[in-house]
Amino acid sequence: MTHTEVLKKVEWRDLRNLSLKEMLIENNLTIPWFLISVTLAYFEYYWLALPFSAFFFLTGLRQVHNGFHNALGTNRFLTWFTLYSNSILMLVSIHAVKFNHLRHHKHCLSDEDYEGKSARMTWYGAILYGPVHMFLIHKVTWQLGDRSYRRNMLLELASAALFTTVAVYFNIHFLLYHIAIMIIGEFLMAFFAVWTVHHDTHDHPELARTQRAGWKNRITFSMFYHLEHHLFPAVPTIKLPELARRIDEALPEMEKKSTF
Template sequence: MTHAEIVKQVAWKDLKDLSIREMLIENNLTLPWLFSSWLLAYFGYYALALPCSAFFFLTGLRQVHNGFHNSLGTNKFLTWFTLFSNSVLMMASIHAVKFNHIRHHKYCLSEEDYEGKSAGMSWYGAILYGPVHMFLIHKVTLQLGNRKYVRNVIAELAAIAAFAFIVFYFNIAFLMYHVIVMVFGEFLMAFFAVWTVHHDTDEHPEMARTQRGGWKNKITFSMFYHLEHHLFPAVPTIKLPELAKRIDEVLPELEKKNTF
């Protein structure tokens, strides 16, 4: 079954709109985890801060991912600010990630898809490739992006550099911890954000992997409903469980490869 055929059979357009409650959730999901990690790290409880940092990184990915597809329910400036501020907090130009992610949807797993390069690697190869992946994402955007993208990437990289300089120059320990953990998280992006959801899907790249099972999707904040996202990229993450239910009801025969 083709992508176009699936889109015709599943009702999804009503899922694009967010209620005020849903909009507030999507735009503030990161804050409890960020402040909890900072507070714990400030008092030296780094072992307890680490899972909070991991959940901040995960929810940050969810937030900016919705921003890529204009699914945060906010205006252009606030969406831009979300991407810019998360660039500083997550230690990577999110506009560079956006540029490559939009290309990923257009050229999924082809030679032009620089985001998807690690999908064809082994799991350990994708992990080792992580630093190269992050360098390539920025390099490609600066080379192929339009002026607006380039300006945003340069501004974000400058803000990241200024933030890191202040943190390390003034020896702010809890923020030094945050910077190091975020950089480590970025280096794992090729594995967690690409390989896990796209490995062994070369024959039908648009049919990404997905995840069923309530507790798994709860602890991953619904970020592994990736089949659903590729089929209906305009649907916000908070609506993906409902979308998955509709797909299962209308197309029970559709092959669904598990993420984990």
């Protein structure tokens, strides 16, 4: 079944619209996790802070991912600010990630898909590839991105470097903890954000892996509804559970490979 045929069989356009409550959730989901994690780190409860830092990183990915596809329900400036501010807190140029992610959708798992390269690797190879993945994301953006992408990338990297310099110079221990955890998270992106949802799908790249277990989707903030996202990238994450239900109802015969 082709992507066009799926689009015809599943009603999805109404899911692009966010209510005020949904918009507030999508745009503020990271705040409590960040505040709790740095507060615990401030009092040197680092082990207790770890899960909250992980949830901040995960919700940050969800937030910027929606921003990539203009699915936050906000205007152009606020969407840009979401990407910029998360670049500082997550220690990476989110606009560089956006550039490669949109290419990933256009050239999924082909030679032109630099984001998707780790999908061809073993699971441990994807983990080891993590630092190279992050370097390549920025290199490709600089080489292939337009002036706007390069300008945003430089601004975000400079701002993240300033944030890191201040934390190191003044030895702000809870920020140093946060920076260390974010770097680890970024180095695991090739595994968690690419390999888990795309490995062994090269025969049908448009049919990414997905997750149907309710409790697993709750603890991962619906970020593993990846089949649904690739088929309907304009649908905000908060609406993916409903989209999954509609796909299952309209296309029960569609193969749905699980992520974990």
